[in-house]
Amino acid sequence: MDFDYTEEQTALQDSLRRFASSGYGFTRRNELLRKRRWCREAWKVYADIGLLALPFPVEAGGLGGSSYDVMAAMEVLGESLMLEPFVPTVLLAGTVLSTATSQQHMELVERIAAGAATYALAHQEPHRRHAIKPVDTHAVRVPGGWRLDGRKAVVLGAPDAEGVIVSARLSDDIDGDVGLFLVDRATAGLRLHSYRLHDGQLAADVWLEGVVVADSAQIQTNAPSMAVVQSALDRGVVALCSGAVGSMQALLHQTVSYLQQRKQFGQPLGQFQALRHRVADMAVQVEQARSMALLAASHAGSTNPALCTRMASAAKALISELAREVGQTAVQLHGGMGLTEELIVGHHFRYLSVFESMLGDAGFHLTQFVESPAREEWQHAA
Amino acid sequence: LDISLSPAQLEFRAEVAEFIRGHLPSDLRSKGQAGQRWLREDYVRWQRILHEHGWGAPGWPKEHGGTGWDSVQRFLFDTECALAKAPREIPFGLNMVAPVIMKFGTPEQQAFFLPRIQTLEHWWAQGYSEPGAGSDLAALKTSAVRDGDHYVVNGQKVWTTLAHFANWIFCLVRTSNTGKRQEGISFLLIDITTPGIEVRPIHTIDGEHELNEVWFDNVRVPVGNLIGEEGKGWTYAKYLLTHERADIARVGRSQAALQQLKDVSARYPGDDGKPLSHDADFGRRVGRAELHLLALRTMNMKLLAGHGGDAARALQASLVKIAGSEVQQEISELSVKALGAYGMRDERSHVEGELPFTPLSSWHESADDMLTPTYFNMRKTTIYGGSSEVQKNIIAQSLGL
Numbered sequence: 001m002d003f004d005y006t007e008e009q010t011a012l013q014d015s016l017r018r019f020a021s022s023g024y025g026f027t028r029r030n031e032l033l034r035k036r037r038w039c040r041e042a043w044k045v046y047a048d049i050g051l052l053a054l055p056f057p058v059e060a061g062g063l064g065g066s067s068y069d070v071m072a073a074m075e076v077l078g079e080s081l082m083l084e085p086f087v088p089t090v091l092l093a094g095t096v097l098s099t100a101t102s103q104q105h106m107e108l109v110e111r112i113a114a115g116a117a118t119y120a121l122a123h124q125e126p127h128r129r130h131a132i133k134p135v136d137t138h139a140v141r142v143p144g145g146w147r148l149d150g151r152k153a154v155v156l157g158a159p160d161a162e163g164v165i166v167s168a169r170l171s172d173d174i175d176g177d178v179g180l181f182l183v184d185r186a187t188a189g190l191r192l193h194s195y196r197l198h199d200g201q202l203a204a205d206v207w208l209e210g211v212v213v214a215d216s217a218q219i220q221t222n223a224p225s226m227a228v229v230q231s232a233l234d235r236g237v238v239a240l241c242s243g244a245v246g247s248m249q250a251l252l253h254q255t256v257s258y259l260q261q262r263k264q265f266g267q268p269l270g271q272f273q274a275l276r277h278r279v280a281d282m283a284v285q286v287e288q289a290r291s292m293a294l295l296a297a298s299h300a301g302s303t304n305p306a307l308c309t310r311m312a313s314a315a316k317a318l319i320s321e322l323a324r325e326v327g328q329t330a331v332q333l334h335g336g337m338g339l340t341e342e343l344i345v346g347h348h349f350r351y352l353s354v355f356e357s358m359l360g361d362a363g364f365h366l367t368q369f370v371e372s373p374a375r376e377e378w379q380h381a382a
Numbered sequence: 383l384d385i386s387l388s389p390a391q392l393e394f395r396a397e398v399a400e401f402i403r404g405h406l407p408s409d410l411r412s413k414g415q416a417g418q419r420w421l422r423e424d425y426v427r428w429q430r431i432l433h434e435h436g437w438g439a440p441g442w443p444k445e446h447g448g449t450g451w452d453s454v455q456r457f458l459f460d461t462e463c464a465l466a467k468a469p470r471e472i473p474f475g476l477n478m479v480a481p482v483i484m485k486f487g488t489p490e491q492q493a494f495f496l497p498r499i500q501t502l503e504h505w506w507a508q509g510y511s512e513p514g515a516g517s518d519l520a521a522l523k524t525s526a527v528r529d530g531d532h533y534v535v536n537g538q539k540v541w542t543t544l545a546h547f548a549n550w551i552f553c554l555v556r557t558s559n560t561g562k563r564q565e566g567i568s569f570l571l572i573d574i575t576t577p578g579i580e581v582r583p584i585h586t587i588d589g590e591h592e593l594n595e596v597w598f599d600n601v602r603v604p605v606g607n608l609i610g611e612e613g614k615g616w617t618y619a620k621y622l623l624t625h626e627r628a629d630i631a632r633v634g635r636s637q638a639a640l641q642q643l644k645d646v647s648a649r650y651p652g653d654d655g656k657p658l659s660h661d662a663d664f665g666r667r668v669g670r671a672e673l674h675l676l677a678l679r680t681m682n683m684k685l686l687a688g689h690g691g692d693a694a695r696a697l698q699a700s701l702v703k704i705a706g707s708e709v710q711q712e713i714s715e716l717s718v719k720a721l722g723a724y725g726m727r728d729e730r731s732h733v734e735g736e737l738p739f740t741p742l743s744s745w746h747e748s749a750d751d752m753l754t755p756t757y758f759n760m761r762k763t764t765i766y767g768g769s770s771e772v773q774k775n776i777i778a779q780s781l782g783l
Contacts, residue, residue, distance in 0.1 A: 001391070002453060003689040032450050039425035044698075068383045258782050270783035273775070280704075282780060287701045291680035292673070298385045318673040370669035376676075377387075 003294075009072035015049045016073060020080035026344060029081065033200045035275050038083040038160075043237075047115030052090055055235070060098045061110040067235070067236075067300035070291060071242040073279055079245030081344070081351055084094075088157025091239050093119035093165050095232035096180060102220040105182060117162040119182075122152035122206045123229050130360040133230060137208065139168040139179050146218065148181060148211040156358070157203035159194035161185060165219065166208065167229055178226050180219040199351040212363055214358040233303060237359050238300050241293040241315045244323045244355045248286045251330040253346045255279060258334055258345075275333060282329050285322045292318050299376070313365040320355070320362035327352040334337035385683060387454075398462045398719045404638045405431055405470050410435045414467030417749035417756075419590075422505070422547040428735040438500040440591060442479050446484055446496055448589045453686040457633070459744035463635030465685070472544070473629075475499040475506035475699055479552045481625040482569065482618050486610040497570070507545040507574065509553030509596060510619070512538060517772050519554070520563045520616065524598060526555035526570055528605070530659060533557075535578075535601040539764075543593040543636055545581045548574050554619055557612050557706075560615075560770065569605040569615035578602070588758035589730060630767060631682035639713045642749070649745040667719075678705050700773040707770065709765035714757040724753050750771050 005013070023041060032039055045174060046052050055070050056062020070091070087110055097119070100106050111117045113348055125136050137150025147166055158164055163182050170177045187210035194204040221228045236331035256279060269275055298316035302308050327349040331338035334345050341347070356362065410424055432438050440456050450460065463471070472478075479501050483491055500505040508709055514523040524537025535555060535718070542710020545551065551574050558566035574626040578601035621725070647658040647668065658664055685698045718725040729751040764770040 001387065001683060001687050002384055003684045003687050009383060072383075191558050252781075256783060270778075273693055276778035276783050277771065279387040279781060280777035283697075283777050284701050284704050285700070287681055288674070288677040288705060291677045291684070294385055295657060295676060295680045314676055315675055317669075317676060366666050366669050366673075369673070 004019045005068075005072055009069055012049065012051070012069070013072050015045075016076040017080070018050070019045050019075065020082070024080060024082065029083070029200075029347075030341075032083055033196075036202070038202065038321040041116050042082065042084050043118075044082065046086065051086070052115050053113035055090060056094065056098050056109050056113060059304070060106060061113055067238060067297040068123050068130040069296045070239050074242035075246035077248070078243030078351070079197070079250040081090075081247065081347055083159030083202075085120075085202065087145050087236050087243070089118040089161070091236045092121035092156065092232050093161075094125065095235050096121060096165050096219065096221070096381070098170055099221045099228050099231070100134050100219050101121055102216070102218075102336070104216060107175050108182075113225050118157060118160055120155050120158040120161040120164045120204075120217035120284055121229070121232060122155040122158065122166045123162050123233070124153045124155070126151050126153040131232060132225065133174075134169050134178055137166060137168040138172075139170055139181065140361045142212060145212060146179070146181065146213040148183065148213065150207045150208050152206040152208075153313075154203050155206050156201065156203050164190070164206055165203055166206070167225065178229075180225050180226075180228065181213055182219055182222065183208070183211060183213060183216045186276060189215065192315065193204045197354050199347070199354040214246045216371065227305060229311060232350050233359055234305075235300060235307045237316045238367075239292070239295045239378070240355060240358055241289075241296060241312075241319045244352060245286070245290045245293045247348050247351050247355075248282075248289055248323060248326045249280055251287050251326055251345065251352075252279070252282050254343075254345055254348075255282065255330045255333050258337075269333075278329055278333060282326050289319045289322045289326075304374060306372060307376070310369060310374045311376070313360075313368040313372065316360060317365035317369055318363050320365070323352040323355055385680060387458075389459065390467060391454060393471050395458045397460065399466075401435065402462055404467060405435070407431075407468055410469065411467070414469070415749060416747075417752035420469050421426075424468045425472055425547075426502045426505075428501075429472070432501050435488065439476055439480070442480065442484075446492070447500060447577075447702075454683070457682070457686050461634030461637065462627050464632075464638050467503075468640065470635075472502065472505065474508050474543070474548070474552075475502070475504060475550075477504050477625050477629075478622050479571070482552075482609060482622050484613075485621060486569075486618055491493055491571075491609070494558075494659075504550045505544075505548045507542050507548035507551040507594075507596070509539040509542060509551045509572070511541045513540055517778065518565070519619075522554055522556060522567065522649040524553065526554050526557050526568060526603070528557075529602075532586070532602040532604050533605060533608070535572065535598045535603055537598050539582070539596040539598075542581075542594045542596045543592060545574070546583065546591070550574055551596060554615050556744055557615075564616040565613050567615035568612045568620070569609040569618045570603055572601065572603050572779070576601050576603065585672070586759070587761070588755040589728065590711050590759065592759075608734070630703045631678055631685070633675070633679050633682055633706070634680070636706070636709050636713055639666075639710070639717065640672060640675060642753075643671075643713055643717045646717060646750060649747070650720055650722060651745070658722075662717075664720070667716055670708065671716060674705070674709045674712060678702070678709050681705060686782055693780060697777060698773045700768075700776045700780075701769065702757070704764075704770050704773050704777075710763045711760050714753070715751040718757045721750060721753060724750075727751070728754075 050063050053062045054065040058064040058112045094112050097105050097108050123132050139146045139148050163184050166183050167178055170179045189209045192204040193209040197203055259271050262269045292315045296311045299307055299311035330345050337343055338345050393709040404445050439448040440459050444450035481497050497627050526535045528535040551572050553570050555570050556566050557568040578599040580597040582595045583591045650658045652658040659670055681702050686700050
């Protein structure tokens with residue numbers, strides 16, 4: 001048992017932090033926000049330091065990194081509020097593509113790893129809250145291929161993606177088989193309604209109207225489609241949780257400095273016990289969140305998929321709540337300044353608020369956790 | 383970075399579980415399962431069984447007759463004992479005074495006390511808090527005045543857990559009133575049967591007698607019972623505190639309590655007549671408690687793994703203390719709720735001659751009757767060992783405020 005990051009993990013964090021502090025300052029980030037963009041130079045840096053290849057298996061052209069490695073990176077992406085679609089491309093779409101057995105799809109992993117293209121996973125639908133099974137979107141056989149119709153909601157990273165992976169049911173039976181299709185951005189009938197999320201990340205509603213794709217667009221995978229989607233979501237959720245931990249830690253740090261500097265009634269705010277205790281509460285919450293993210297990461301490599309899902313949900317359910325509490329407290333303790341766009345605090349609060357609803361909120365994941373039949377190794381019968 | 387247990391640790395845990403299965407006497411096992419009150423002799427019996435197996439002092443180094451286990455092994459041992467509902471380890475001798483005697487005691491004190499602690503021949507009590515010295519312990523007033531080969535002790539200690547079972551008590555006493563308050567404090571070992579000592583019960587809101595007041599009226603204590611140097615007691619007390627924190631998280635206890643809560647909610651009816659565990663709202667509240675326990679377990683593992691330097695560990699201990707006490711309280715609260723209206727019933731209030739309390743129904747077990755008293759009792763967890771508010775002051779300070 002070892003709670004220290006390895007040298008490699010620390011080195012990865014250091015290079016990301018170096019880039020964040022030199023090439024990705026507050027001003028640069030605000031500029032990107034205004035232009036509704038993310039940073040192409042950053043994406044190139046991620047590719048250069050191996051971040052975009054990190055979680056993929058070596059045989060798929062990746063670095064075979066562990067979920068702890070991803071955790072280390074995500075903490076920094078969260079603390080620096082990086083806007084690039086790392087989770088949508090590498091962990092969501094990337095996980096699906098890395099389980100593909102169809103050659104043309106397997107090869108895309110290398111394009112992702114090289115930073116040459118981004119992809120998005122369109123699983124969620126407007127008529128369901130967070131449930132992941134496609135209901136509206138369906139695929140019908142046409143000569144030499146499929147016709148896709150339906151709508152997908154809040155598809156992360158879709159606006160700039162070269163292709164969108166769409167989950168669609170293959171029959172009229174809602175509980176029937178599901179197929180995964182990689183739809184090229186330029187395909188006729190595919191319409192994107194793009195927007196910025198409240199934290200600046202990009203997403204889109206994706207409408208499919210008579211989208212005809214060739215047979216070769218269907219992604220053949222080594223497991224049932226929904227299992228592959230679930231596994232991608234689990235990895236995405238665990239990564240998001242680590243990002244949130246990075247952001248929460250940054251907020252704790254910012255809040256402590258603010259209370260040290262800001263004076264009222266002739267003394268630093270940090271002298272007031274009511275405020276000190278709220279900061280202590282934040283410290284407990286950040287540590288709970290960090291522990292939960294670690295626990296989920298430690299199960300992410302498990303050979304038992306139900307257990308991965310259970311622990312990912314455990315982490316998302318708890319950390320979503322803790323993120324809200326830490327974010328709200330940080331804003332409160334900064335007073336009026338916490339409400340302004342001038343301080344990074346408000347930007348963290350927006351990031352954490354978006355995190356709460358991303359890939360399933362606390363309520364959704366608490367239900368998934370409670371209803372899961374899987375059990376952790378340590379909960380053996382006494 | 384890898385937070386999972388190693389194969390050797392898993393094997394060790396299995397060995398402990400196996401030993402408990404084979405050696406916890408069946409009457410003690412049933413008593414634990416039924417949540418009945420432990421008698422002094424129950425604790426002593428189990429402690430001696432552990433001692434004979436070489437496990438009497440899980441936290442001690444081998445040179446003093448301990449197991450030499452590391453902190454993770456100790457945690458695994460504590461957890462298995464808690465899950466098996468064995469009588470809990472009495473910490474006052476083993477984990478509190480013993481480390482002080484090992485570090486600061488004379489060879490004579492070590493040779494006399496340490497073996498007797500392991501067998502519970504000496505049952506120790508902790509004489510720290512006083513009516514005027516709670517969180518502000520350095521305000522303590524109980525005095526020890528040198529008189530030839532003895533100290534004469536006068537004063538009063540309070541909140542002394544299980545002092546009515548104890549035959550020894552270690553006390554912080556004031557040997558000087560000059561200089562800094564902390565510098566006038568000494569650490570004294572006192573035979574509780576010495577004339578002039580009176581142990582008076584404190585009855586708490588759970589209807590139990592666990593706590594006591596201990597009064598000292600001209601109690602003569604041999605100077606040979608002083609630990610280390612006069613006036614250094616505060617240093618020794620702080621050293622003791624780092625050991626007192628051995629199991630502040632109480633993960634095993636909470637794990638057992640959560641299991642019991644799930645078991646109760648599967649037996650008791652909800653409003654639709656189905657088991658309460660089918661009630662989505664209640665199930666989610668239990669689920670949240672479980673999430674808090676999961677996070678706590680990992681926080682505690684980090685503390686046990688000794689991550690970071692001394693300052694980081696001290697901070698982590700405070701975080702764990704707060705989170706651990708809240709988890710205990712949360713689970714005990716839900717356990718009362720699970721009983722519905724019967725959460726109000728005090729089964730100990732039965733009056734002789736009236737209709738006896740019968741088992742309410744097939745879903746009732748006698749252990750359920752202890753859940754409400756346990757809820758009352760668990761309020762102590764955010765108060766003892768440095769209250770949550772004191773911990774928050776410590777946390778804020780260590781963050782730089």
